[in-house]
Amino acid sequence: xxxxxxxxxxxxxxxxxxxxxxxxxxxxxxxSRDPDxxxxxxxxxxxxxxxxxxSAGALCSSIEATHLMHxxxxxxxxxxxxxxxxxxxxxxxxxxxxxxxQYGGQRVVxxxxxxxxxxxxxxxxxxxxxxxxxxxxxxxxKHALHQVAAAYCRNHQxxxxxxxxxxxxGPGETGSRFVxxxxxxxxxxxxxxxxxxxxxxxxxxxxxxxxxxxxLLVSEASGAINIASGDSHTLRxxxxxxxxxxxxxxxxxxxxxxxxxxDPAMLTADVTRLRDGVGWSPAYxxxxxxxxxxxxxxxxxxxxxxR
Amino acid sequence: xxxxxxxxxxxxxxxxxxxxxxxxxxxxxxxSRDPDxxxxxxxxxxxxxxxxxxSAGALCSSIEATHLMHxxxxxxxxxxxxxxxxxxxxxxxxxxxxxxxQYGGQRVVxxxxxxxxxxxxxxxxxxxxxxxxxxxxxxxxKHALHQVAAAYCRNHQxxxxxxxxxxxxGPGETGSRFVxxxxxxxxxxxxxxxxxxxxxxxxxxxxxxxxxxxxLLVSEASGAINIASGDSHTLRxxxxxxxxxxxxxxxxxxxxxxxxxxDPAMLTADVTRLRDGVGWSPAYxxxxxxxxxxxxxxxxxxxxxxR
Numbered sequence: 183x184x185x186x187x188x189x190x191x192x193x194x195x196x197x198x199x200x201x202x203x204x205x206x207x208x209x210x211x212x213x214s215r216d217p218d219x220x221x222x223x224x225x226x227x228x229x230x231x232x233x234x235x236x237s238a239g240a241l242c243s244s245i246e247a248t249h250l251m252h253x254x255x256x257x258x259x260x261x262x263x264x265x266x267x268x269x270x271x272x273x274x275x276x277x278x279x280x281x282x283x284q285y286g287g288q289r290v291v292x293x294x295x296x297x298x299x300x301x302x303x304x305x306x307x308x309x310x311x312x313x314x315x316x317x318x319x320x321x322x323x324k325h326a327l328h329q330v331a332a333a334y335c336r337n338h339q340x341x342x343x344x345x346x347x348x349x350x351x352g353p354g355e356t357g358s359r360f361v362x363x364x365x366x367x368x369x370x371x372x373x374x375x376x377x378x379x380x381x382x383x384x385x386x387x388x389x390x391x392x393x394x395x396x397x398l399l400v401s402e403a404s405g406a407i408n409i410a411s412g413d414s415h416t417l418r419x420x421x422x423x424x425x426x427x428x429x430x431x432x433x434x435x436x437x438x439x440x441x442x443x444x445d446p447a448m449l450t451a452d453v454t455r456l457r458d459g460v461g462w463s464p465a466y467x468x469x470x471x472x473x474x475x476x477x478x479x480x481x482x483x484x485x486x487x488x489r
Numbered sequence: 490x491x492x493x494x495x496x497x498x499x500x501x502x503x504x505x506x507x508x509x510x511x512x513x514x515x516x517x518x519x520x521s522r523d524p525d526x527x528x529x530x531x532x533x534x535x536x537x538x539x540x541x542x543x544s545a546g547a548l549c550s551s552i553e554a555t556h557l558m559h560x561x562x563x564x565x566x567x568x569x570x571x572x573x574x575x576x577x578x579x580x581x582x583x584x585x586x587x588x589x590x591q592y593g594g595q596r597v598v599x600x601x602x603x604x605x606x607x608x609x610x611x612x613x614x615x616x617x618x619x620x621x622x623x624x625x626x627x628x629x630x631k632h633a634l635h636q637v638a639a640a641y642c643r644n645h646q647x648x649x650x651x652x653x654x655x656x657x658x659g660p661g662e663t664g665s666r667f668v669x670x671x672x673x674x675x676x677x678x679x680x681x682x683x684x685x686x687x688x689x690x691x692x693x694x695x696x697x698x699x700x701x702x703x704x705l706l707v708s709e710a711s712g713a714i715n716i717a718s719g720d721s722h723t724l725r726x727x728x729x730x731x732x733x734x735x736x737x738x739x740x741x742x743x744x745x746x747x748x749x750x751x752d753p754a755m756l757t758a759d760v761t762r763l764r765d766g767v768g769w770s771p772a773y774x775x776x777x778x779x780x781x782x783x784x785x786x787x788x789x790x791x792x793x794x795x796r
Binding site for chain 1: 580587629630632636637641644
């Protein structure tokens with residue numbers, strides 16, 4: 183029996199992985215500080231703070247999982263780039279990995295980030311050819327964790343795949359990020375101030391991100407693998423598509439805010455490994471993904487407005 | 490008042506730093522799982538396992554140290570290169586650093602290692618020019634800790650100097666390492682099987698290593714700094730000097746053991762930064778250092794033989 187521990191199981195990506203993991207034949211052990219059993223039937227929830235080493239150890243010893251999908255991290259929008267919490271997450275991730283391996287774990291997938299790459303030298307990021315030289319504490323921490331985890335797993339003949347997440351959007355995303363800010367502004371018929379919008383990015387629907395992580399888990403791929411669509415857009419193009427769908431032409435004001443310092447003009451992903459090595463392709467086009475996201479916000483707007 | 494927390498205070502290097510730190514005007518808080526108040530007068534000992542986050546937090550909050558000298562690590566000879574304990578030490582080091590900074594810490598010195606460098610491409614290691622690409626879990630872990638600690642300290646305007654230790658020897662070293670194995674074999678009039686001995690290394694007396702760390706702490710230097718003598722010898726040369734001093738000619742048998750796989754022919758240090766940036770030079774020549782070490786083993790041999 184394949185048993186997987188999923189951390190961050192009620193998080194933005196994690197919640198989308200659960201059903202797919204059940205369907206892939208896993209006994210799914212969902213770990214969260216804030217379990218949400220309504221998310222998916224047939225999942226075993228563990229109400230747990232994995233910062234607490236003893237709890238994490240007890241979890242690993244009681245489950246003896248074969249697989250670990252480690253998605254949890256500190257991700258508070260605007261703060262996570264330089265927050266001291268990144269150190270805590272490196273620490274608890276290493277301790278979790280060690281416990282998982284000690285109790286017989288065989289395969290690990292962890293969430294890395296495009297922020298590991300050297301943003302002064304990127305355009306299309308390749309796992310092999312683009313150097314890693316993160317400019318933020320978040321990127322440094324993810325990259326350092328990958329290095330130690332890879333060396334440790336190699337010593338123990340445990341497989342590790344490290345999924346570098348690029349940009350994502352979709353139902354349930356925190357309202358202050360780019361796509362929900364644009365969509366909600368348009369739905370409220372407010373003007374939405376944005377940066378120049380000329381930045382080119384690889385945005386992927388969160389359900390595709392989750393699907394790629396599950397594909398990675400059941401594959402035999404190892405090492406760093408970009409988790410991205412392979413399809414890139416300017417932020418302006420995304421905003422214009424949202425305006426087209428919501429019929430709020432002109433409401434998104436590009437150039438009203440400064441571009442974020444250090445942000446590269448182009449930050450897209452070489453997805454050869456994901457496509458050919460893992461054999462995975464995205465299901466959503468940007469148009470479909472935005473349509474679904476807009477529909478979700480229409481339903482959930484009141485709740486969001488009340489927050 | 491300058492207050493320093495020293496971890497690994499009763500360890501091989503740490504014990505030599507204590508007197509120097511007192512003399513440099515620090516209120517010295519020596520942390521150890523195995524305190525040894527006989528080592529130095531005027532030092533405040535804390536009996537503590539820094540793996541225990543709560544104890545480490547309580548320590549930092551009660552002392553509000555200005556300086557941190559973090560020397561503690563897992564170093565069991567032969568095992569430390571690939572031991573899982575390296576993960577625990579990355580984790581507890583990050584948590585200690587965070588607590589130290591949160592309670593007002595201003596300057597940090599940590600012990601790194603020449604094992605961080607790419608040993609397939611070294612001869613004389615330069616902090617700027619020799620790439621880091623560690624081949625061992627120990628080297629990977631130290632290097633990852635440096636990256637995260639440096640980014641964290643930069644965000645908090647805390648100074649960090651990272652001392653990369655090369656090879657060391659001296660009184661009190663674990664008996665199975667190269668210098669004590671040779672010295673003790675010669676003192677017992679036993680033949681000592683060794684590898685080829687053609688490897689060129691920078692060996693430094695442990696009191697000099699400690700002195701360099703203290704100099705680093707009181708300096709304003711930051712970033713990676715090689716902790717080495719700048720003087721290199723073949724292992725054969727060191728063995729021959731020991732034979733000369735103990736008058737045990739021929740007793741050290743070079744070539745009796747295979748060279749360790751992956752060990753570079755030459756692994757020495759560019760000490761420009763330490764010498765010119767920190768303004769520090771070693772006090773011991775190899776001859777003096779070996780003479781003192783031999784004298785110490787003569788005194789302590791019975792105790793050692795009984796182990």
